[in-house]
Amino acid sequence: MTGDETSLRARADAQGGVVLTAQALAGGWTRGRLSRFLTAEGWTRIRPGAWLVPGREAGWAELLWTHQLLRPELVVSHWSAAMLHGVEAGPPGEHPAAVPDFICPGSAAVKGATLHRLPLAPGEVTVVAGLRVTTVARTMADLLRAGPRDEALVAVDSALSWRHGRGSGPPGSRGRPLTTLDDIGRALTRAPSLRGAGTAAWWLAMADPRSGSPAETLARLRMNDAGLHPETQVMLVVPATGRRVYPDFLFRPQGLAVETEGYTWHGTRAQHQRDVIRFNDLAACREVRRILRFTSADVRHRPAMMIRDIRDALA
Structure with missing residues (x-):
């Protein structure tokens, strides 16, 4: 009995592109024929006894x-x-x-x-x-x-x-x-x-299902560590249109909204337009008198600056 090339590829496809030497041998291949086939077709040996189909990289x-x-x-x-x-x-x-x-x-x-x-x-x-x-x-x-x-x-x-x-x-x-x-x-x-x-x-106990992005989660943790505890994703209504808007963070007594940019850049016209509309809607809400915006890089790499700016705005 000899191994079947189609069956070997099908098995690899069902296993994330990986097939074991032991599986091929159990399927009727001889070691010599299997070795020649894998080498000729360009399969990659990931580990001893494990092979990856041609054209696929060994990722996570x-x-x-x-x-x-x-x-x-x-x-x-x-x-x-x-x-x-x-x-x-x-x-x-x-x-x-x-x-x-x-x-x-x-x-x-x-x-x-x-x-x-x-x-x-x-x-x-x-x-x-x-x-x-x-x-x-x-x-x-x-x-x-x-x-x-x-x-x-x-x-x-x-x-x-x-x-x-x-x-x-x-x-x-x-x-x-x-x-x-x-x-x-x-x-x-x-x-x-x-x-x-x-x-x-x-x-x-610090988790928040309302968090909208990794940057938002990190910003909340940075603020909590600094003793700042704003409302998160609270619903506000734009007076003129009745549209709802949800600021990332709101310090209601001071009328300060804090927004964080996620890791995905607003790279299309439609995304940019939505961002502008959201900013204008937020600025039009009665509860908001000032808006601070921070990038994900600010949150991750310049948290002290972010906290300082928020404290200054709250003063």
Whole structure:
């Protein structure tokens, strides 16, 4: 019996572009013929015993497939799971998931990946894009336990709100929350003795499902750290038109609205037009006497300047 090229490619396509040498041999290939075929067709060896179809780069998803195929007991977790669920975790190119994360209690080390030896209940595992992954609630609980705070809360706010969907999460998931505060809280209480559980519960209390972007989440945390506690995403009505507008932050007694720009640049005329209309609507609201706007770079890299400007405007 000889291996079939079409079946081999089909199997790889069903596994994120990855196929194992062991799978090919079980399918009837001989080692010599398989080696000649893979070399001639330009397949890439990702790891010993794992090959990637021609024309595809070994990105984070392909690495997850490779590790899980080689070690089926591994469950994708932490930042890798967050990416699979489509959770928004920061500006493009700055996602924390530089190294694949997996949970497997008691397993040996995994070369090229981070292994978390944590307890895992059957109900805390789901399947996303063919991979075994921790559920959204368990993923958020793990991020909160592990920290750092700001990155974890950016992810939690995304999972709780409408803004997620940049990753490869379930089809149709964009526009509705992936989980709830109660579900994350229950995931935390299932293992209250785990390191970081107490701090995680404290941080979870800082989450806000109304947050509209990572920059907004970070700005809220920066203000809270500075003792500033504005209303978030409060509904205001434009007197002349009756349109509703939701400022990112409102210091109502002082009439100060604070707006943060997300990571996506307003690069089209339509987006720019919507931005101008929103600004004018906000300025026309009776509750607003002044508006401050900050970029995502201000929030991330110049928070002291942002806080100083807000304090000056409130004085």
